[in-house]
Amino acid sequence: xxRRHRSAPPLPAVFxxxxxxxxxxxxxxxxxxxxxxxxASLVCKRWRCLVTNPKFLSRFSAHxxxxxxxxxxxxxxxxxxxxxxxxxxxxxxxxxxxxxxxGDRFQFLDCRHGRALILSHTQPPQIVVWDPFTGEQxxxxxxxxxxxxxxxxxxxxxxxxAAGDHGHLHGDCRSRSFRVVLGAxxxxxxxxxxxxxxxxxxxxxxxxSLPILESDWIKMLxxxxxxxxxxxxxxxxxxxxxxxxxxxxxxxxxxxxxxLKIDLQRQSIAVVKSPPDVNGPKECAFTIVPGEDGCxxxxxxxxxxxxxxxxxxxxxxxxxxxxxRTIQLDKLLSLGLVDKEETLLSVGFAEQNNVMLVRTCxxxxxxxxxxxxxxxxxxxxxRYFYHPFESFYSPGHDFYIIILRASKNFIYKN
Numbered sequence: 068x069x070r071r072h073r074s075a076p077p078l079p080a081v082f083x084x085x086x087x088x089x090x091x092x093x094x095x096x097x098x099x100x101x102x103x104x105x106x107a108s109l110v111c112k113r114w115r116c117l118v119t120n121p122k123f124l125s126r127f128s129a130h131x132x133x134x135x136x137x138x139x140x141x142x143x144x145x146x147x148x149x150x151x152x153x154x155x156x157x158x159x160x161x162x163x164x165x166x167x168x169x170g171d172r173f174q175f176l177d178c179r180h181g182r183a184l185i186l187s188h189t190q191p192p193q194i195v196v197w198d199p200f201t202g203e204q205x206x207x208x209x210x211x212x213x214x215x216x217x218x219x220x221x222x223x224x225x226x227x228x229a230a231g232d233h234g235h236l237h238g239d240c241r242s243r244s245f246r247v248v249l250g251a252x253x254x255x256x257x258x259x260x261x262x263x264x265x266x267x268x269x270x271x272x273x274x275x276s277l278p279i280l281e282s283d284w285i286k287m288l289x290x291x292x293x294x295x296x297x298x299x300x301x302x303x304x305x306x307x308x309x310x311x312x313x314x315x316x317x318x319x320x321x322x323x324x325x326x327l328k329i330d331l332q333r334q335s336i337a338v339v340k341s342p343p344d345v346n347g348p349k350e351c352a353f354t355i356v357p358g359e360d361g362c363x364x365x366x367x368x369x370x371x372x373x374x375x376x377x378x379x380x381x382x383x384x385x386x387x388x389x390x391x392r393t394i395q396l397d398k399l400l401s402l403g404l405v406d407k408e409e410t411l412l413s414v415g416f417a418e419q420n421n422v423m424l425v426r427t428c429x430x431x432x433x434x435x436x437x438x439x440x441x442x443x444x445x446x447x448x449x450r451y452f453y454h455p456f457e458s459f460y461s462p463g464h465d466f467y468i469i470i471l472r473a474s475k476n477f478i479y480k481n
Contacts, residue, residue, distance in 0.1 A: 091117055091126075099131040101460035102155040128459050136420045137460070138163070139444070139453035140183060142175035148199075149445050149453065151433065163199045163456070176224035177302050178454040179418075182245060184226040190214075194247055194264075196226055199456065209249065210262045210271045218255035223312055224248060225303040227331075229267065248303065248329060250312050259314065261329045261336045275336045279325060302454055304355050305418065306363050308332050311339065313355045326355060326363075339363070342376055342388040356416045356423070359391070366423065371397035371411050373423075375436075396425055399434070399441060415453035424453050 085093075094117060097103040104127075108115040117123055128134065137158060138151040148163035172188035173195075185195040192209040213221055229244040247264040257279045263272045304311045308331050315324025326339040341353075342365065358364025358377040365376040365388070375391040396411055414431065415424035423434045426447055433442045444453075 087113075087117060090114065091123060094118055094123070095127055095130050099127075099133075099135045099459060100152065100156040101135070101137070101158070104460060124459065131459075133419050134457045134459045136417050136422060137456045137458060139415060139424070139455055140175060140178050141453045142173070146173075146175055146183075146185070148456070151444065165197065174221075175454060177226050178456050179226055179302075179305070180228035180245075181458045182226045183454070183456075184224050184247060186221055186224065192221060194224065194249065196245060196247065196266075200458075205266075207247070207264060210274060212274045213249065213251050213260065213262070216253060216255070219251055219253040219260070221249055221251045222314065223250040223301075223303060225305070225310055227305065229265065246331070248310055248331070250303070250314070250327070250329070252314060259327055259336060261312075261327075261334075263329075263331065263334050272334050275329075275334055277327070277336045277338065279338070301354055301452060302416070303329075304357055304363065306357055307361065311355050311363055324353065339378070340386075341365070342367075342390075352412060354413045354416065357418050357421075366413050366416075368411060368413050371395065373411075373413070373425075394434075394439075396434070399439065415455060417455035417457055419457045420455075422455070
């Protein structure tokens with residue numbers, strides 16, 4: 068009986084190595100959290116060259132559209148970073164914290180499009196544009212008009228990417244030119260002022276001014292003259308080509324505020340009428356946020372209840388405030404408050420991730436308005452307002468070296 072000879076198994080198919088374009092398309096689909104690009108950059112030199120290519124980073128941010136929320140900045144004698152991500156994406160607080168020199172007086176104004184804006188109370192005042200990733204600081208003297216009077220004070224500001232590219236998505240804009248917008252208020256003349264700086268020309272534009280004469284402000288102006296005027300610094304809100312600025316102050320028994328609109332194209336300033344009954348007892352407070360469908364929004368806090376409003380602008384220019392969702396925060400967060408009459412405060416808002424920060428007497432919570440989920444961020448402490456740091460992470464920054472040294476699980480081989 069003859070034996071059948073088994074034929075040898077076919078050799079496995081040999082696929083050609085992937086070219087850079089294929090690898091590029093695969094890497095584009097990695098999640099935007101910091102650890103994914105970092106791990107990809109550790110595979111080999113070829114991959115690291117790809118993920119640190121500026122064109123790839125631009126495509127990466129365009130693909131994901133919304134940068135991750137890395138954390139929040141808060142200031143109290145120093146600038147503290149509060150991480151928002153979980154391990155392995157968690158960024159140590161000292162990495163982005165900044166301690167000024169001895170005796171320096173400063174005010175943290177804004178963090179947007181990958182940069183932070185700090186006001187240094189020197190004589191004359193200076194603004195500092197700070198890149199938290201590289202540590203680079205650009206100092207610019209404030210407009211001379213903003214230090215011409217003892218009753219005039221810089222109370223707010225914003226730093227913006229100046230890119231006007233069609234379809235440009237903000238998230239990794241640190242290499243681009245920027246604009247700075249400063250807001251000031253004169254308690255003596257009750258005028259508000261705004262001025263825009265461009266890094267491309269290196270000059271400040273004309274100072275725009277506006278008298279605040281609305282009847283809603285009668286109570287606030289009276290309180291300003293009878294109490295030390297210490298306006299709260301809440302970040303300006305970017306909607307289209309305009310910045311919206313909430314100038315307000317918490318008095319012992321009264322909450323007062325007015326919304327100002329700074330048109331970046333015309334470099335003008337105007338008052339925006341707020342919804343009725345938002346100025347009132349100290350148990351009620353409101354803050355402005357980006358609204359739905361590209362309009363201006365507002366969150367009115369009353370005890371543990373938050374009501375969202377949207378400002379609808381019609382084609383003829385008329386505008387109306389429309390109430391939206393109402394959120395019972397005490398039920399959502401399961402806070403277990405000792406006093407059910409305790410007022411919760413909105414102390415921050417991440418524009419690109421639609422996350423609201425809510426402060427209780429003990430903790431600060433992140434509330435994701437899309438999913439209505441929440442997460443405990445930190446203890447309340449003495450810090451009041453928190454500025455979001457929303458940015459894509461590039462392994463090419465020196466941040467890569469710091470994370471690499473801190474991680475004993477990764478070994479990069481040439």
